[in-house]
Amino acid sequence: MAQYDVIVIGSGPGGYVCAIRCAQLGLKTACVEGRETLGGTCLNVGCIPSKAMLHATEMLHEAEANFAEMGLKGKSPSVDWKQMLSYKQKTIDQNTGGIEFLFKKNKIDWLKGWGSIPEKGKVKVGDETHSAKHIIVASGSEPASLPGVEIDETVVVSSTGALELSKVPKKMVVIGGGVIGLELGSVYKRLGAEVHVIEFLDKITPTMDEEVSRQFQKLLAKQGIEFTLGAAVQGVEATKQKAKVSYKMRKDDSEHEIDADVVLVSTGRKPVSKGFGLEDLGVEISERGQIKTDDHYRTNVEGIYAIGDAIDGPMLAHKAEDEGMACAEGIAGQHPHVNYGxxxxxxxxxxxxxxxxxxxxxxxxxxxxxxxxxxxxxxxxxxxxxxxxxxxxxxxxxxxxxxxxxxxxxxxxxxxxxxxxxxxxxxxxxxxxxxxxxxxxxxxxxxxxxxxxxxxxxxxxx
Structure with missing residues (x-):
């Protein structure tokens, strides 16, 4: 049985940053990760690959819309979809490989597999059990869906599937006018897809400043993205190649349908807190599935902590990173502070x-x-x-x-x-x-x- 000062469960931005900070502070550290690569959702199927696609398609837009005016003449570029996906994967590989290098540099053990906590001070990975004075759950989040909407990652996709489509769809319906839906909707609009966003509320990006939200929608509409606001999606009927989205307008209860080649469900994310044995240990979890912690990221069970998307607060990679550093520093006896404002x-x-x-x-x-x-x-x-x-x-x-x-x-x-x-x-x-x-x-x-x-x-x- 290996003995550690700290074992971090999860290697996303919160987990890997926390592990590195623990190691920097002289704590013997291990990190549990069941994926083939480190970096969690963000580096593998979230922030990093989506930004690669956004960058590639923005360059396409520049070439199509602005090159001629700048005196850059020539044939408009065509899209090699396989090559674009290859570029995206290369970006992922460089970043996840970089985290693996940092683990080796800081002498952090990567415990490969999915972890659980059978008892206080113990983490089980596969058939092996390791002990640690401090266990930090950095399990992240996963896409949330809607009743009547089944994600198959082929026709009805989450952000994960949207980054792996076999071809650019002719028509994409995006359910949800938040960050993920608008970013990926923009990608496919630039690639030539017809994009239609259906949002439950009467404005997009509901947490943002209202003036910014209005201006943002106008600019996206100018780019050709269509919006239906104040609409409650009732269900999605999917076949092997097509889908039909049914929705009801909140103002008058009128019912409508819209066809699509691909439906992107971007109705938010939910914390991952099950499957680690936390309930059996008596760790308090909210009705929303968030692990409850105090100001020092401690759960109600001694020696168990939680950070990032798995706890309360905005689901942002940089928020998780700050919490990872603060949690590590608190364990090491320092007095860190995260300014959530x-x-x-x-x-x-x-x-x-x-x-x-x-x-x-x-x-x-x-x-x-x-x-x-x-x-x-x-x-x-x-x-x-x-x-x-x-x-x-x-x-x-x-x-x-x-x-x-x-x-x-x-x-x-x-x-x-x-x-x-x-x-x-x-x-x-x-x-x-x-x-x-x-x-x-x-x-x-x-x-x-x-x-x-x-x-x-x-x-x-x-």
Whole structure:
């Protein structure tokens, strides 16, 4: 029986980061993973492969829409679907191989197989049982579906199946107007598919700022994506090659049907908390399937912890990573802290969308007085030169103190630009602090500065 200080169950972003941090802090560490490769959903069938596909299809769009205007003449590129999937797989292999290298570098044992916890301080993997002072469950999440909708990963697919289609469908229906559905819907729209999004609520990206959500939908519609909002999907009838989606409009109960070659079910994800023996040990699990923990990621059973998608909070890879580091540092006797008020969210469509902190709706509900600084990318020289002038930066600041409370960006490189705001918020900065910081010209980041200026006397280029 192998003896460890820490055994982490799961090698996704939360699990592998936690294992590496534990090893860095001098703890003898092992990580349990049953996949053929490390990295969990994110690196194998989620974040990384989807970003590869988004990048490839954005390059296709650039060639089709903008090359000629820039004086780049020639035959429009054709799509070699097999090669695109090969490129995606190569990206996955490079990243998962990188995690395996980091495990070897940090002397972390990879316990290959699916793990369970038969008793406190013990982890069983296959026929072998290992002991550990601390066991961290980083089991992640899995796609959620709807009643009456059976996912077969061929015609009716989750995000996993959508990344492995044998060919580009002529028509794709996306159930759910959230991050996953809009990203993958964008991929297939650029590849020539007809894409129709059906969303239960009356707006897409429901947790985002309402103004951003409205603008985002307009831009996606301009790209050719169709939307049906306020619709409750009743079921999906699938054959070997086709599917029919039935839905009911919430406003008048009228019933409708729509045909598709592929139906992408992107109605969120649910935590993976079963199959580890947690219930038998008395670990508390919520009605939603989330493992209950305290502020230090400890469950109610001594020596067992949980992080990432398996516990409460946004299901984001970077949130899981932060929790993994904090959990490791707490076990090592340090005093870590995760600031849940400064965790950014990003949608990697074109344009990108990002946010951090409070929305206007949040502040109105709280009764907090605030001011808005907003700047359009139409006033940004770099954005205009790069055919990327759609969208804006919006900063929310306290009306009295000028302290930054949140930011919302829709536009080029929004997922990178948001981190300037994150750092500012982490240090309690005012909008004026951002406005008085010199930004290189010409860059997209100047739009952030202009939005900060708009919280004061006004932007320069608007």
């Amino acid at each position: 400064v965790i950014p969210s990003v949608i990697y469509t074109h344009p990108e969308v990002s946010m951090v902190g409070r929305t206007e709706q949040d502040l109105k509900e709280e009764g907090r007085e605030y001011k808005v600084g907003k700047f359009s990318f139409m006033g940004n020289g770099r954005a205009k030169a790069n055919f990327a002038a759609d969208g804006f930066v919006k900063i929310l600041a306290d009306k009295t103190t000028d302290r930054v409370l949140g930011a919302h960006i829709i536009g080029p490189m929004a997922g990178d630009l948001i981190h300037e705001i994150c750092v500012a918020m982490e240090f309690g900065a005012a909008a004026e602090d951002i406005a008085r910081t010199c930004h290189a010209h010409p860059t997209y980041s100047e739009a952030v500065r202009e939005a900060a200026l708009a919280c004061g006397d006004g932007p320069i280029h608007s």
